[in-house]
Amino acid sequence: MFAYILKRLLFAVPILIGVNVITFALFFMVNTPDDMARAQLGAKQTTPEMIQSWKVENGYDNPLFFNGDASGFGKIQETLFVQESLKLFVFDFGQSDSGRQISADIQERMGPSLAIALPTFVIGLVTNIALALLIVLFRGSRLDTITMMVAVAIMSISGLFYIIAGQVLFSKVWHWVPISGYTEGWEGVKFLILPILIGIFAGIGAGMRWYRSIFLEEMSKDYVRTAKAKGLSDIKVLFGHVLHNGMLPILTGVVVVIPTLFMGSLIMESFFGIPGLGSYTLDAINAQDFGIVKAMVFLGSVLYIIGLILTDISYTFFDPRVKLS
């Protein structure tokens, strides 16, 4: 197991380097340090000297990929790419345009992001699976057909609609919950309820349909026939056999998401004024703060890779056929 995780972590390195190449290419080759300097120094007359001194000040004075001036290994090492990337690997994200430490900001904002994302994820998952199992019990009936129609309708409505309609109804018209805001601790629950409920509801259509199709596929397998031939009732077949087997394909799609919950939701957080990583990213995008966007891209990739490893590990718990080696 340990060897396996080590191996997977080693495999992650080239992927993260790839991510860095992509982000680096996007941010530095399109928007070169010269452009950045010009943008930072303002549209006024900028002399090459001013640009050069800005670059030295901000540590952007090395070439992009290959440093002909340096010697030996430094030809590669003393380049913007290597220096910028290496910093990322130790989670040193540098400063944002507003002069704050990005790493500190991220640590601070993870909490609020999780406060929304985690309950939405957990309650949503449980609700969807429970509903799907219920529908599978009534498969082929009119209830099944109608529920599936409703599910298609739910997933055809833009998530933005749920947010806006929810805010108008529950906050503006009925005044049940505040429209937006955030505080720490139990006080904050009143701010979280609406975004969590909306998040769950928006995902119910697609989720329920997906899980239903997985369970239905399991229902057609041979071992289900064996279980029925044993004299088990439908409910026992469903909960005793189908649920566990159905969890296997579900794991693939679900576990990988768990680490990325830290990243928060761009839309939710900005609509509800939650000071999490989602709204942080969105603000950075709107303010064109490349440092933050870059940091979030890297963080997102790391979390995704952790998710992949977690998926594999989770299989060892749910599927006796899988052994990691």
Add this chain to the structure above:
Amino acid sequence: MKKDILMKELTDQEASIVLSVQNLTVLVNDSPLINNISFSIRGGEIFALVGESGSGKSLTSLAIMRLLPEALRVTSGTILLDQQDLFQMPEFQMQKVRGKQIAMIFQEPMTSLNPVMKVGEQVAEVLRVHLKLSGSNAKNKVISLFDEVGIPEAKTRYDWYPHQLSGGQKQRVMIAMALACEPDVLIADEPTTALDVTIQAQVLKLLKEIRDKRGLSILFITHDMAVVNEMADHVAVMKQGEIVEQAEKHEFFRNPQHPYTQKLLKDAIPSHSFKPEIDSKTLLQLTDLKVHFPIKKGLFQRTVGYVKAVDGVTLEIKKGQTLALVGESGSGKSTIGQAILKLVDSTSGSVCFSNIPKKGGEDQTENPLEQSIDLTHLTEKQMKPFRKKVQVIFQDPFSALNPRMTIDEIIREGMVSLHVGSGNKVDQDQRIEELLEQVGLLPEHKKRYPHEFSGGQRQRIGIARALAVEPELIICDEPTSALDVTVRAQVLSLLEDLQQKYQLSFLFITHDLSIIPAIAHQVAVMKEGKIVEQGSVEQVMHSPKHDYTKALLSSAPKIFSDFI
């Protein structure tokens, strides 16, 4: 114990009927799949329901269990189990019948067990549901059941998962599960079809022992007449949803009434005449052929060992003759075929193909001095001239033809690729029509798609495809094992005709010993990548030398009939 005595008494006095099916009809979209069938099974009797695929025999068993797929409807009929009508029961009551009074085992032991549940638990579940046994009681009972069905180390096997057991052991687990609540009737739906012949013999023996010991009745569903002969007390033959004949076993084999039954029996009985051995030139010579697949492990994918699929095989295929390669699953017999075709790389050894000039010496393009060429070292380009000389026919007629291509496209492909015959499309069309007629199809079939044909017809198309490039050797990889017995006989005789007509050589890969006399001149028996015995058919089949060959021959179910 009491039950045993009771059952014995009943058998003594010409036992009473345990299960009776009366006028059963099952429809799908208003067309009948089972049409008004009736039969009854006595206590302690093995009742064989025989039929080819699609005859409705499996559906009958599912109808008895009330487990038919939802699209199917039972429109008439009653099923009486100990005077109770199963169709009148509410579902919850039926659940008490399933597994307790009627138990069932299925064809595919690989997929019939829940892959993520311990096998012991799966058996214990039945005991918990029906007998309300708890914890250790259930476990002890399961272990004793495992002992009874011959699972070694029952205590440790209890905690194993299905993937850790072999096919035969899985089927034993299924049997243990079925026996757990001491049912009155056991339905066995092709229980040994997916198993190797030696394992099949063991499972059949076990089922018989259990019947004798417990006196239960078995509804035995099968397509294999030899198995029927081994197992049954009473036989019913189904064809297209109807029972065409029912008889006591000896009567059935002695004197079959219905023409369909007669044909079925005739096709199932292996021929007793062996083909004469003709001395002819060697076409293909395998020398010490090895195909090893590396096993990679660890951080850096080091090769830690090899799967020796083929491990030093020496074989000889003669011009115009058939070599049958016999072996159980995993013996490496199919890998040999792939190695000859260079679809897998050989590790060492040689595959030498002899250039025997055709009559009249048309083959002037080949160098006459180069008598024999080792195929293993050829590049794909150098291999191309030999591709038309060696062709292949597959086991599964459903996956052997591309569903998106019409029949003429399928047959034409090889002719175009290997430049056989005229490049002119009109000539090719004519040749395709010829080929279709040769394999017993109609020229107008050529514009159709594979799904419009039956399994046997598809196998004929596969043969036509191979013939299209005028090969000298055809590798037949289990070409008849997916076919019904009547169709099998037709395909075999087609192959034989073609052999005589074109002096074709066949490498006939099979697990089925019964067809060997009908087709082969030579036999080689393969086990774990090695040839354990080879020789003429008569020699190997009548006086086997190697223990494994003897075991294989004695395991194969026999069929005898006075009717021929």
Add this chain to the structure above:
Amino acid sequence: MSFVWLWTDILVWTLVLVLIGAVRSIRRSEHVRKQWFHILKSPIAMSAAIILSVYLLFALLDSVHFQYTPSSTSSSSESSTVSVHDQGVLSLLDVILPHLRTQTERTYSAPFATHEYSSSLSYDESGSVFQVYRPLKFGGQHLTGKHSTLDDVMVKTAVPFLFSCVFIAIIFTIHLGWGFLQTRGNYIDYYENQPKPEDELPWGAAYLTLFLLVFLFSWFYYLSHFYHVLGTDKVGQDVLYQAIKSIRTGVLIGLLTTLVMLPLALILGISAGYFKGWVDDVIQYLYTTLNSIPGVLLIAAAVLMMQVIISNNSGWFGSTEERADLRLLFLIFILGLTSWTGLCRLLRAETLKISQVEYVTAAKSFGLSPFRIIQKHITPNLMHLVLIALVLDFSGLVLAEAVLSYVGVGVDPTTASWGNMINQARLEMAREPMVWWSLFSAFAFMFTLVLAANLFSDRVQTVLDPRRNN
């Protein structure tokens, strides 16, 4: 007047040509034709297909652009004083709906309103100030006071209703006549023996849907001459016009993104699955890397970069339309580049499976080249997966456009799109009283398209996915 071909216009018409080609090849293959009949046999799928075609029709009408200069004899010095609405790049759709484009009000007005939504200060002759709801310039100005708005609308509904009835009658007659000609032609024997597959299609549902759509749009069209049917927005633009113009953006993003993504997914997925080895490793590495970057962030980063390029090189673009179009095109490319991984993975897995199947082995034993095997044996057997993925992705992409525009990395703010409408209108919900119609219209138009697409894709999946055929 001269045609202006924007990049997206060219692409969408190319796609239409490809589709026509596909339809022609479908007509040749009995098997595929049967499948399509089977798909359309469901009344829901039929209705959804008709709705989708109507949306596509709007998108296509809106994808023929030309430089429009007023045909008046006025000299060039005068033309600059002509209303800005009468010049510039227009589409066929603009020409069909000229009044929607030109009849703009001063500010907000509710649907069917005759006066502005909010009061404004006014001075009377005596100089005193008071609040009035100013009458609109166009909406409801034909009313003389004898009729209420409701009565007037009811009366005016009769015209589009009659029109739709006549329209449907004509279509029906053509349909019948065509069938009549078919049966009277040479095919008489053929059809007498075999029931026509067309006959089994749910024509009732088809005509009902068509009638409703024709009625709805002709009602919109007719009444929009007298009212702002869906109100006006902050700067007085007709909301109906915006919603209809947004159709092109939504449909194009849904369609063209797949056009970008498809070759990537097909080539890489099949190569990885067929050649295995290092090719597989490289391709897997590629998509795992791309997949690991959070989608929205990758799109955001790319769009941010594009904005930098555009602002640094403003000289590249002739007109705002061209710039907006290029931005749309770029967004489509980015969406395509980020969304191929899912299908690629699916195709790789399926190719791995198919290349083990015996008909591929047979092809290999015929010495067919890998390219031929992929072309003849593998690709055709993957097409159902591709089709399912395409129809599934369509609705997701339409929805994604709205979210991206909200995030600020969507289409150009000057491009009409539902995302932009929502983005601009979401603050209006906070107004007292609420201005809801912009938002409502955007969501309603988007919902109809996405629902139709989802229902259709559901049916396609049911019919084509072998796993769901049990």
